[in-house]
Amino acid sequence: MSKKLLLKNDHIPGINTLATYKENGGYAVLTNALKNLSPDAIVEEVKKSGLRGRGGAGFPTGMKWSFLAKPEGVPRYLVCNADESEPGTFKDRYLMERIPHLLVEGMILSSFALGANTSYIYIRGEYFYVANILEKAIDEAYQAGYLGKNILGTGFNLDLYVQVGAGAYICGEETALLESLEGKRGNPRIKPPFPAVAGLYGCPTVVNNVETIAAVVPIIEMGGEEYAKIGIGKSTGTKLISASGHINKPGVYEIELGLPVEEFIYSEEWCGGIRGGRKMKAVVAGGSSVPILPTELILKTVNGEPRLMSYESLGDGGFISGTMLGSGGFIVMDEETSIVKNLYTFSRFYHHESCGQCSPCREGIGWMERILEKILDGRGTLADIDLLWDIQSKIEGKTICPLGEAAAWPVAAAIRHFRPEFEAYVTNPDSIKDIKHYYRLKN
Amino acid sequence: MMTNTQDIQFSKEAMEKVQKIISRYPSDRKKSALIPILHIAQAEFDGWLSPQTMDYVASILNIQSIEVYEVASFYSMFNLEPVGNCLIEVCRTSSCWLCGAEDIIDHIENKLGISVGETTPDGMFTLKAVECLGSCGTAPMMQVGADYHENLTIEKVDNLFDQFRNENKKSRYC
Numbered sequence: 001m002s003k004k005l006l007l008k009n010d011h012i013p014g015i016n017t018l019a020t021y022k023e024n025g026g027y028a029v030l031t032n033a034l035k036n037l038s039p040d041a042i043v044e045e046v047k048k049s050g051l052r053g054r055g056g057a058g059f060p061t062g063m064k065w066s067f068l069a070k071p072e073g074v075p076r077y078l079v080c081n082a083d084e085s086e087p088g089t090f091k092d093r094y095l096m097e098r099i100p101h102l103l104v105e106g107m108i109l110s111s112f113a114l115g116a117n118t119s120y121i122y123i124r125g126e127y128f129y130v131a132n133i134l135e136k137a138i139d140e141a142y143q144a145g146y147l148g149k150n151i152l153g154t155g156f157n158l159d160l161y162v163q164v165g166a167g168a169y170i171c172g173e174e175t176a177l178l179e180s181l182e183g184k185r186g187n188p189r190i191k192p193p194f195p196a197v198a199g200l201y202g203c204p205t206v207v208n209n210v211e212t213i214a215a216v217v218p219i220i221e222m223g224g225e226e227y228a229k230i231g232i233g234k235s236t237g238t239k240l241i242s243a244s245g246h247i248n249k250p251g252v253y254e255i256e257l258g259l260p261v262e263e264f265i266y267s268e269e270w271c272g273g274i275r276g277g278r279k280m281k282a283v284v285a286g287g288s289s290v291p292i293l294p295t296e297l298i299l300k301t302v303n304g305e306p307r308l309m310s311y312e313s314l315g316d317g318g319f320i321s322g323t324m325l326g327s328g329g330f331i332v333m334d335e336e337t338s339i340v341k342n343l344y345t346f347s348r349f350y351h352h353e354s355c356g357q358c359s360p361c362r363e364g365i366g367w368m369e370r371i372l373e374k375i376l377d378g379r380g381t382l383a384d385i386d387l388l389w390d391i392q393s394k395i396e397g398k399t400i401c402p403l404g405e406a407a408a409w410p411v412a413a414a415i416r417h418f419r420p421e422f423e424a425y426v427t428n429p430d431s432i433k434d435i436k437h438y439y440r441l442k443n
Numbered sequence: 444m445m446t447n448t449q450d451i452q453f454s455k456e457a458m459e460k461v462q463k464i465i466s467r468y469p470s471d472r473k474k475s476a477l478i479p480i481l482h483i484a485q486a487e488f489d490g491w492l493s494p495q496t497m498d499y500v501a502s503i504l505n506i507q508s509i510e511v512y513e514v515a516s517f518y519s520m521f522n523l524e525p526v527g528n529c530l531i532e533v534c535r536t537s538s539c540w541l542c543g544a545e546d547i548i549d550h551i552e553n554k555l556g557i558s559v560g561e562t563t564p565d566g567m568f569t570l571k572a573v574e575c576l577g578s579c580g581t582a583p584m585m586q587v588g589a590d591y592h593e594n595l596t597i598e599k600v601d602n603l604f605d606q607f608r609n610e611n612k613k614s615r616y617c
């Protein structure tokens with residue numbers, strides 16, 4: 001099942017340069033499309049492909065594009081979301097670092113389809129060195145006539161810029177990203193209006209993830225219908241998975257959607273099994289926000305069917321027994337891992353990253369973090385576990401943006417699937433002190 | 444509050460970069476350049492943003508000082524207080540924690556004789572524990588300026604610190 005569309009050339013030396021990228025077929029899709037396809041025809045192919053946003057929410061890209069308002073005389077913008085800050089996710093970095101021209105080509109193609117003449121790639125500030133790689137690629141593309149005025153003699157004009165952020169997970173949320181791009185604090189906006197109507201500078205805007213935009217290139221190359229044949233059901237195409245934690249071969253893998261989870265974890269082709277021959281305890285399959293699942297539920301659904309790497313299969317069972325594909329941040333934990341401590345690192349993270357606009361998120365997450373700290377320190381009570389449950393249930397659905405949910409879901413799932421472990425912490429704290437490394441509370 | 448910004452001036456080189464960044468945005472949307480310019484300012488003026496530096500940036504963009512303060516205080520990469528020459532940022536989130544980030548942090552604390560959040564008395568190092576930097580597959584990791592140091596071991600950390608000391612390293616993102 002190793003079908004590669006995005007990373008097929010990632011190991012070719014020099015593929016980050018325009019010359020080598022072109023030698024390997026780069027910019028041929030763009031050149032052909034600009035000469036032979038109308039913008040609407042490109043949107044149509046993306047619709048047919050069934051491509052779903054790779055940033056985490058999985059919204060159909062073609063549909064998002066067709067919502068873009070097109071009032072006369074008002075500029076439209078395409079903004080690429082390269083903020084990538086969801087813990088466990090590092091695929092966009094890999095793609096941009098290795099094959100920057102694939103993103104640049106995708107940005108030009110997508111901007112043409114949407115009628116945008118200025119586009120931005122908003123990248124997290126910590127990825128400064130990646131921003132430099134992108135800027136170099138963009139300079140090369142300008143020199144080769146793929147960017148600027150009258151691109152390839154077609155009359156299409158496009159300026160493409162990289163904008164760096166400065167350390168704020170919330171700026172991955174699309175409206176916070178737009179605020180940040182306007183030089184403000186990253187406070188998410190109230191929706192509606194959606195960016196498709198009023199986005200950057202109040203103008204119609206499409207925000208897409210790096211991987212989504214890169215995928216437009218193979219889609220236009222092979223045609224939407226062919227792309228839709230890859231994958232399984234409504235999970236079409238390939239997906240980049242960032243694999244980390246206690247596995248033998250962490251890294252970024254491009255998989256065809258539908259690959260069995262068990263094969264992904266244990267096959268030598270992918271993660272290569274659990275480190276040190278230990279047993280697996282749990283997996284966070286789609287970035288820190290999605291529900292954690294214990295081994296038996298990540299490998300099989302409650303109906304006993306093998307769990308597949310797809311939007312539907314990972315979601316099977318809802319939040320009672322399932323999870324989400326999310327951003328594809330796949331974190332594997334071995335049998336010695338403290339689920340409570342792992343959860344604490346997540347709550348600490350979300351507390352740190354809350355923009356502070358909504359009280360349930362700003363206050364509630366900090367409260368959960370403090371309770372978890374207390375439990376880890378051996379000072380917790382059984383009532384604290386119920387209190388955690390109660391707090392998370394009162395954040396969900398009560399905030400301007402989904403950061404609240406992103407912080408609440410991991411708490412709910414950890415208690416749902418690992419309640420006895422929480423109870424052991426409060427009823428018999430000494431019994432767990434021996435696995436010191438994973439159970440220590442510090443920093 | 445207006446502070447005297449006379450002493451603060453971007454070098455010619457930095458000013459060229461600033462002007463280039465401003466030109467990327469519509470002429471009535473110059474404020475978009477604020478974050479990138481703050482990065483340049485932080486790199487130019489000792490790795491942190493003093494009120495004077497922020498007032499200077501406000502004057503370049505023709506915006507109120509408060510508009511700069513409220514942005515600078517929102518983003519974790521901007522230091523509003525002086526830091527050591529070399530800011531060490533170690534990731535402590537899930538994947539890094541699973542792979543031993545705490546041992547790395549402990550080791551650096553012992554080595555430098557300071558705790559997270561502190562600066563060594565000689566002003567050389569400041570140690571910070573930070574959240575996921577998108578390097579989870581090569582955990583544990585730390586960022587020093589623009590550089591990512593990945594798959595850290597105690598030995599690797601020791602070698603890096605020797606190197607930082609020898610070259611009197613100043614960490615800068617750009």
Ligand SMILES: Cc1cc2nc3c(=O)[nH]c(=O)nc-3n(C[C@H](O)[C@H](O)[C@H](O)COP(=O)(O)O)c2cc1C
Nearest residue numbers: 053054055081083084085172173174208209212402
């Ligand atoms: C708190 C939060 C953080 C997010 N972070 C990211 C991110 O780092 N990268 C990303 O592409 N999308 C992120 N998203 C999703 C974006 O809001 C948006 O849905 C996405 O960029 C749309 O692109 P896509 O349809 O191509 O996935 C985040 C959402 C939330 C609520």
Ligand code: FES
Nearest residue numbers: 534539576578579
């Ligand atoms: S958890 Fe440390 S880089 Fe992601």
